[in-house]
Amino acid sequence: MMTGVNGTLLVPGDKSISHRSIILGAMCQGQTTIDNFLDSADCNTTIEAFKAMGVAIQKNAHQVIINSTGKLKAPTKPLNMGNSGTTTRLMMGLLSAQPFDTQLVGDASLSKRPMRRVAQPLQQMGAKINTSVNGTLPVKITGKQLHGMEYTMPVASAQVKSAIMLAALKANDNTAITEPTPSRDHTERMLKMFSPDSIEKHAQLIQIKPNCKMIPQHLTVPGDISSAAFWIVAATILPNSHITLKKVGINPTRMGLVNVMKRMGADISIINQSNTAEPIADIVVKSASLQPVALDAKEVPALIDEAPLLALLAARANGVSKLQHLSELRFKESDRIRVIVQEFQKMGIAIKELSDGFEIDGSKAWRLQSNQLDSHQDHRIAMTLKIASQFFDTEIGIKDADCVNISYPTFFNDLKQLRS
Numbered sequence: 001m002m003t004g005v006n007g008t009l010l011v012p013g014d015k016s017i018s019h020r021s022i023i024l025g026a027m028c029q030g031q032t033t034i035d036n037f038l039d040s041a042d043c044n045t046t047i048e049a050f051k052a053m054g055v056a057i058q059k060n061a062h063q064v065i066i067n068s069t070g071k072l073k074a075p076t077k078p079l080n081m082g083n084s085g086t087t088t089r090l091m092m093g094l095l096s097a098q099p100f101d102t103q104l105v106g107d108a109s110l111s112k113r114p115m116r117r118v119a120q121p122l123q124q125m126g127a128k129i130n131t132s133v134n135g136t137l138p139v140k141i142t143g144k145q146l147h148g149m150e151y152t153m154p155v156a157s158a159q160v161k162s163a164i165m166l167a168a169l170k171a172n173d174n175t176a177i178t179e180p181t182p183s184r185d186h187t188e189r190m191l192k193m194f195s196p197d198s199i200e201k202h203a204q205l206i207q208i209k210p211n212c213k214m215i216p217q218h219l220t221v222p223g224d225i226s227s228a229a230f231w232i233v234a235a236t237i238l239p240n241s242h243i244t245l246k247k248v249g250i251n252p253t254r255m256g257l258v259n260v261m262k263r264m265g266a267d268i269s270i271i272n273q274s275n276t277a278e279p280i281a282d283i284v285v286k287s288a289s290l291q292p293v294a295l296d297a298k299e300v301p302a303l304i305d306e307a308p309l310l311a312l313l314a315a316r317a318n319g320v321s322k323l324q325h326l327s328e329l330r331f332k333e334s335d336r337i338r339v340i341v342q343e344f345q346k347m348g349i350a351i352k353e354l355s356d357g358f359e360i361d362g363s364k365a366w367r368l369q370s371n372q373l374d375s376h377q378d379h380r381i382a383m384t385l386k387i388a389s390q391f392f393d394t395e396i397g398i399k400d401a402d403c404v405n406i407s408y409p410t411f412f413n414d415l416k417q418l419r420s
């Protein structure tokens, strides 16, 4: 009998919220403390950037302590954004409005990702930003006094939205941002804590009032639903599974995967819910058989980082799923559409590439073609492939699997614990 995943797990802190807690804490005069901070490569990139601008940040086992004057100093060399799209784009907003110039550089993957989507709206506020000719890093930012603007977002992106909000906090008049499709709203919720007078939100309209008081906070980061997602999927598709994931963030703008999985027939219960600035709950998951599914464009932002896992679910469903509206996946740490197709085909999964997603026939048996898979140095791909590889008796290697350190350094230990 095939064994599944079983037991109780506390997944690490949320990556998006950890980044924002450093950025907003550094903008306050005084001490901010952060419990359950995600100690991962991407979040440490954000810490290092602020240290390079004179902010005192200490880290111990599960707490980060920020002591800031509320003002940043000019860094003495280019700021290294590593692999982190969130750090880069949010910092572009913040740095555009500083009284000094900066340069941002990143690793090979980040240096391919589009930055004009952030540079252009910021330029409308008066920012001076030079990207490479391809619209990528390295980026040069000449600090300026910005003005407010009214902006309707062409792409649903929390990173672009947050960059504009951070720039707007230092502009000389108000800014209004309209989101056609809601994306994760952590910046809005956290800004309401750190600077209640600076933000009003009515449905998809966000209004920012600049130069309001920023108040340091003591906050606890919820468990990352995007990390919990690997176990939610593993427990669903591996027979004889039953897990409980404790204190996971269940912000509705992040719940797309769970909603789609329930439509597919998954057995997921949300219990012990508590409502703080970010709602949290325990998530209980048992094995289930799945129906094929289709996506509505509007639900995609709430599951964008979980799309590789959705492809895996479709590959276990009892029919053909056409997963579309996923073209944003081509601009992540790898082209996640091309890479998922290539690596799933190595496991004999019946998957076809579409311009904006995948067509997957889960009713066809999987047949391993190669016992060496490739993460393409993309953390979410590495973890998705590791869960998929649990279906085979043979040992399967995953190239550059240590890239899980970007968002989930304890992933392999947690897998061992749930499989034992």
Ligand SMILES: O=C(O)C1=C[C@@H](OP(=O)(O)O)[C@@H](O)[C@H](O)C1
Binding pocket: 015, 016, 017, 086, 156, 157, 158, 159, 160, 162, 184, 304, 305, 328
């Ligand atoms: O704002 C954030 O913290 C994030 C927003 C999303 O990116 P986009 O804004 O490009 O959709 C997501 O993919 C990323 O992992 C984290």
Ligand SMILES: C=C(OP(=O)(O)O)C(=O)O
Binding pocket: 042, 083, 084, 085, 086, 087, 305, 332, 333, 380, 407
């Ligand atoms: C896309 C991701 O992150 P980022 O954009 O911050 O690199 C991710 O974590 O899947």
